[in-house]
Amino acid sequence: MAEQELIFVQDLDVHFDIGREGFGKSSARKVRAVDGLTLKIRPGETMGLVGESGCGKSTAGRAILRLVDPTRGRVMFDGQDLSALGPRGLRQMRKRMQIVHQDPYASLNPRMKVKDIVGESLIVHGLAKGRAVAPRVAALLETVGLGTEAMERYPHEFSGGQRQRVGIARALAVEPDFIVLDESISALDVSIQAQIINLLKDLQRDTGVTYLFISHDMAVVRHMSDRVAVMYLGAVVEMGPSESLYASPRHPYTRALLKSVPVPQVTAAGKPTLEGIKGELASPMEVHKGCRFCNRCPLVQDICRQSPPTLDVVTPGHFAACHFSDRLATAA
Amino acid sequence: MTGPLLSLRDLNVSFGQGRSAVHAVRNLSFDVARGEIVAIVGESGSGKSNAVLGLLDLVRAPGRRSVGQLVFDGEDLTGYGPRQMRRIRGRRIAMIFQDPMTALNPLLSVGRQMVDLGRQHLGLSRKAAWARGIEVLETVGITAAEARMKAYPHQLSGGIRQRVMIAMALICEPELLIADEPTTALDVTIQAQIIELVKDLQARLGLSIIWITHDLGVVAALADRVIVMYSGTQIEEGPAEALFNRTGHPYTEALLASMPRVDQAPDGALRTLPQGQREAPDGCLFRARCSYAEPQCAADRPALDSLAPGHRAACFRPDRQRQGAPSHG
Numbered sequence A: 001m002a003e004q005e006l007i008f009v010q011d012l013d014v015h016f017d018i019g020r021e022g023f024g025k026s027s028a029r030k031v032r033a034v035d036g037l038t039l040k041i042r043p044g045e046t047m048g049l050v051g052e053s054g055c056g057k058s059t060a061g062r063a064i065l066r067l068v069d070p071t072r073g074r075v076m077f078d079g080q081d082l083s084a085l086g087p088r089g090l091r092q093m094r095k096r097m098q099i100v101h102q103d104p105y106a107s108l109n110p111r112m113k114v115k116d117i118v119g120e121s122l123i124v125h126g127l128a129k130g131r132a133v134a135p136r137v138a139a140l141l142e143t144v145g146l147g148t149e150a151m152e153r154y155p156h157e158f159s160g161g162q163r164q165r166v167g168i169a170r171a172l173a174v175e176p177d178f179i180v181l182d183e184s185i186s187a188l189d190v191s192i193q194a195q196i197i198n199l200l201k202d203l204q205r206d207t208g209v210t211y212l213f214i215s216h217d218m219a220v221v222r223h224m225s226d227r228v229a230v231m232y233l234g235a236v237v238e239m240g241p242s243e244s245l246y247a248s249p250r251h252p253y254t255r256a257l258l259k260s261v262p263v264p265q266v267t268a269a270g271k272p273t274l275e276g277i278k279g280e281l282a283s284p285m286e287v288h289k290g291c292r293f294c295n296r297c298p299l300v301q302d303i304c305r306q307s308p309p310t311l312d313v314v315t316p317g318h319f320a321a322c323h324f325s326d327r328l329a330t331a332a
Numbered sequence B: 001m002t003g004p005l006l007s008l009r010d011l012n013v014s015f016g017q018g019r020s021a022v023h024a025v026r027n028l029s030f031d032v033a034r035g036e037i038v039a040i041v042g043e044s045g046s047g048k049s050n051a052v053l054g055l056l057d058l059v060r061a062p063g064r065r066s067v068g069q070l071v072f073d074g075e076d077l078t079g080y081g082p083r084q085m086r087r088i089r090g091r092r093i094a095m096i097f098q099d100p101m102t103a104l105n106p107l108l109s110v111g112r113q114m115v116d117l118g119r120q121h122l123g124l125s126r127k128a129a130w131a132r133g134i135e136v137l138e139t140v141g142i143t144a145a146e147a148r149m150k151a152y153p154h155q156l157s158g159g160i161r162q163r164v165m166i167a168m169a170l171i172c173e174p175e176l177l178i179a180d181e182p183t184t185a186l187d188v189t190i191q192a193q194i195i196e197l198v199k200d201l202q203a204r205l206g207l208s209i210i211w212i213t214h215d216l217g218v219v220a221a222l223a224d225r226v227i228v229m230y231s232g233t234q235i236e237e238g239p240a241e242a243l244f245n246r247t248g249h250p251y252t253e254a255l256l257a258s259m260p261r262v263d264q265a266p267d268g269a270l271r272t273l274p275q276g277q278r279e280a281p282d283g284c285l286f287r288a289r290c291s292y293a294e295p296q297c298a299a300d301r302p303a304l305d306s307l308a309p310g311h312r313a314a315c316f317r318p319d320r321q322r323q324g325a326p327s328h329g
Ligand SMILES: Nc1ncnc2c1ncn2[C@@H]1O[C@H](COP(=O)(O)OP(=O)(O)OP(=O)(O)O)[C@@H](O)[C@H]1O
Pocket: A016, A017, A018, A031, A032, A033, A051, A052, A053, A054, A055, A056, A057, A058, A059, A060, A216, A284
């Protein structure tokens, strides 16, 4: 891969202090939201980021945009270390990166008309002013499939899918190189989801924009992503081209995730059984000596509890952090 | 034990009056056989929650509910007032609501809530109700049941909380369990555990279940029979296998086609439903968004007609696939 990555996340930690434990212990409690995350995102691709609730996906996305400060490690954007930038440099950089949240309603100011919500982005970043704003806004709304009559309306006058389009139009206003889509379509009905997925893919084809697509929906991520990273307790446990990762997952957690997804298909043989995995969601407050997945893993051995597996190549471009990833090489 | 466990005819639920009235549920009619899992599926606002609220006579004012006929285990409940319905609800028909936190009292321990239920519905002593609580927690696969009884709802993970909800519903050994989107907020690995648990309960206890969901994947994993709702109307109903493999209604077909698949590599753009009036004022409700609409669809409203034994669809052209579907895209 000679190609220069757009984003290089290197050994990133984001830990949150959440006060002290009761019962006289004096150690401050920490949530290890992101814990040793390494990730490269290439220009023009969609990197999918999946994992269970609380595994640190949103925190990772926010840290990449430097909306939250890392505890350790760094994020390089187009060759520049974001932590080395001053406020001014950061503001320049921000123009190139945007985020679209899950709940478009919460992230759109209810008292602003759509033309001002989208226009504000243009004005703040000095991309248009005065009379030039309105036609730009109209063009952006058209790009996302909303008519110009949307300009004079307020967020509450739109359906969930339409509001999400407004959020995307606002993100596109600055012509960013990179957009973090954090559960951006998760709350929508499938038929609306399908429209937004098609829209996002069309936009990428036309503009070459790079996406970090965060979602807990394994099916949507497969459809959207060129490559996929699976997070567990703050770190990537498997990463690879979408096709190879979905067709032959090499980490037991990825495999369990895939076997848990119910497929909309019934054969004459009857209902399929979901193999899934035992155990509850993991807690990001524990410190791990060995493999972070060891207490739920069906393949666990002593070595897993003693030493942490590293993210190693399993096939070209496909990595897994498991001592026994070979064992999954042949398993379906 | 002959005949279905539950038989519902012409349930209607509406809000508001005259032109601005919202018909949340229209002429809904279906049966649930003993030991059967029936899924109600449809998009947000299609009337799924109101369908079961109407069934149980739990529609709150200003909503109005009317029912043509409701028979449960041979008993005609059609004319029952609130007090008589309350005798059936909770005991013989148990319900799990869409949001577990609204159904669990955050101020009371799990055990206290279990004991209250056991005393209220079964007339058990405190001690017997406690023992019954432990028993149902174990039935739903909760380990360390004693400790869980002492916990408060916020101390439980989402998956355990949902199991507790199911356990509470099982206290009175209901014949019918109704669950409204009980796994939607859960992670997929936890959802898979709950789905397998419910299948196991059906097999072990012979429970009948109505399961509401918007996820056709969940339907496939769980349901024996499926009811598809669109804009308050039942537009298709049938055995799961028939519904997925010989889909009768264009809306069901479009829903299936717009879902990305975890088990298949992407193949071009996803199919989308045409934008258009959600609900046509005359003719077929769905016609403004249907890729197969014909002149007849504007003239008459299609009835829910039989395609095969137990399989019905409200469409004039339920066999259209066999004549070649229009290109996707
Ligand atoms: N500001 C904060 N202070 C303390 N803890 C936090 C903060 N932000 C996130 N966390 C915790 O960090 C962990 C990771 O959270 P994050 O929101 O990144 O997870 P996620 O993978 O996006 O989850 P979800 O799928 O539920 O959105 C969680 O345990 C969360 O409670």
